[in-house]
Amino acid sequence: xxxxxxxxxxxxxxxxxxxxxxxxxxxxxxxxxxxxxxxxxxxxxxxxxxxxxxxxxxxxxxxxxxxxxxxxxxxxxxxxxxxxxxxxxxxxxxxxxxxxxxxxxxxxxxxxxxxxxxxxxxxxxxxxxxxxxxxxxxxxxxxxxxxxxxxxxxxxxxxxxxxxxxxxxxxxxxxxxxxxxxxxxxxxxxxxxxxxxxxxxxxxxxxxxxxxxxxxxxxxxxxxxxxxxxxxxxxxxxxxxxxxx
Amino acid sequence: xxxxxxxxxxxxxxxxxxxxxxxxxxxxxxxxxxxxxxxxxxxxxxxxxxxxxxxxxxxxxxxxxxxxxxxxxxxxxxxxxxxxxxxxxxxxxxxxxxxxxxxxxxxxxxxxxxxxxxxxxxxxxxxxxxxxxxxxxxxxxxxxxxxxxxxxxxxxxxxxxxxxxxxxxxxxxxxxxxxxxxxxxxxxxxxxxx
Numbered sequence: 053x054x055x056x057x058x059x060x061x062x063x064x065x066x067x068x069x070x071x072x073x074x075x076x077x078x079x080x081x082x083x084x085x086x087x088x089x090x091x092x093x094x095x096x097x098x099x100x101x102x103x104x105x106x107x108x109x110x111x112x113x114x115x116x117x118x119x120x121x122x123x124x125x126x127x128x129x130x131x132x133x134x135x136x137x138x139x140x141x142x143x144x145x146x147x148x149x150x151x152x153x154x155x156x157x158x159x160x161x162x163x164x165x166x167x168x169x170x171x172x173x174x175x176x177x178x179x180x181x182x183x184x185x186x187x188x189x190x191x192x193x194x195x196x197x198x199x200x201x202x203x204x205x206x207x208x209x210x211x212x213x214x215x216x217x218x219x220x221x222x223x224x225x226x227x228x229x230x231x232x233x234x235x236x237x238x239x240x241x242x243x244x245x246x247x248x249x250x251x252x253x254x255x256x257x258x259x260x261x262x263x264x265x266x267x268x269x270x271x272x273x274x275x276x277x278x279x280x281x282x283x284x285x286x287x288x289x290x291x292x293x294x295x296x297x
Numbered sequence: 298x299x300x301x302x303x304x305x306x307x308x309x310x311x312x313x314x315x316x317x318x319x320x321x322x323x324x325x326x327x328x329x330x331x332x333x334x335x336x337x338x339x340x341x342x343x344x345x346x347x348x349x350x351x352x353x354x355x356x357x358x359x360x361x362x363x364x365x366x367x368x369x370x371x372x373x374x375x376x377x378x379x380x381x382x383x384x385x386x387x388x389x390x391x392x393x394x395x396x397x398x399x400x401x402x403x404x405x406x407x408x409x410x411x412x413x414x415x416x417x418x419x420x421x422x423x424x425x426x427x428x429x430x431x432x433x434x435x436x437x438x439x440x441x442x443x444x445x446x447x448x449x450x451x452x453x454x455x456x457x458x459x460x461x462x463x464x465x466x467x468x469x470x471x472x473x474x475x476x477x478x479x480x481x482x483x484x485x486x487x488x489x490x491x
Binding site (some may be wrong): 055059061066071074079 | 350
């Protein structure tokens with residue numbers, strides 16, 4: 053007798069209890085409290101305000117195949133946004149709109165800007181991320197094609213946080229995640245559109261925080277982690293990363 | 298009147314636009330699967346009902362972030378798996394998986410086994426299931442999702458939130474352990490089927 057075939061047969065014969073019909077109770081709950089995007093954050097962040105860890109889940113086209121890359125402090129925002137209109141960062145839920153000077157006054161770490169791209173089109177400050185995250189958003193332009201997931205030309209995230217190398221090495225899918233050096237600092241390149249989500253303090257996957265990310269370069273300088281998300285090649289992204297000042 | 302049942306993508310589209318009736322249909326379509334998954338994870342019927350309902354509510358509230366065109370089933374499974382994990386019974390309170398009392402799975406045309414053979418077969422299966430219950434959590438869940446839920450490797454990986462390679466190695470380690478546990482039994486053989 054074949055073990056696997058027998059397991060399938062056991063599955064068909066399992067004693068699974070009857071369950072109530074969920075249609076009416078789920079309908080009632082949804083109708084009583086319809087989804088509101090902004091409020092959704094409050095309980096998540098207050099409940100899990102300590103030691104938030106993030107996991108990047110790499111997905112191949114069509115099917116979500118998980119491959120975790122643990123990085124503490126990675127911000128989760130909401131996408132995808134099909135087109136970028138002025139102030140598109142609002143639709144991506146990147147936090148409060150600010151300016152470079154305003155952001156610099158609000159975080160403890162130095163905010164760097166890539167010389168290769170010049171001043172960002174939009175700047176956001178997100179205090180929901182432990183340590184506060186700053187996002188520089190560049191609109192699509194001749195040298196920055198519109199990225200599939202975000203609709204932006206390029207997003208540069210800067211926040212205080214460290215890589216969790218042990219988790220990354222345990223879960224990373226070598227085919228999609230590549231170790232790189234960014235201006236002498238170790239980093240990682242994740243090729244292609246993938247999902248990003250938080251793990252909570254217990255290490256549990258937090259599906260509500262799922263969102264799509266374009267190809268991303270992730271590296272750390274001192275206590276600050278940088279993450280560039282765009283539709284650009286690794287080579288071009290590395291050039292931009294090396295031009296941070 | 299609809300001429301045909303709507304597919305998942307159409308239902309998602311309508312539900313995301315506020316059509317609660319469309320979401321009712323999604324719940325109707327997937328409630329059995331989500332409850333079963335939640336039961337496998339949590340080990341209790343009450344916990345599974347709670348997890349499945351919560352998963353449907355959370356999924357609805359996250360619909361605007363569901364990637365259009367991607368499959369709905371693994372996404373829902375991932376949400377319910379997480380909900381069920383959060384409600385998992387402690388090991389001492391967990392109900393081990395068991396076979397239905399009156400098992401009637403034989404396909405028409407199969408030769409009916411003698412009562413003795415049937416009893417022996419059932420005994421073997423109960424022993425195998427007990428061995429599955431005893432597996433470590435990672436291997437047990439990978440085996441349960443692959444064989445008891447009938448998910449493929451990619452769906453199992455997605456639902457459990459691990460890499461596909463991790464599912465492959467957990468299933469293979471789990472099967473090896475089951476073969477070891479059942480060393481003396483016929484079930485331990487590799488089998489002759491292709």
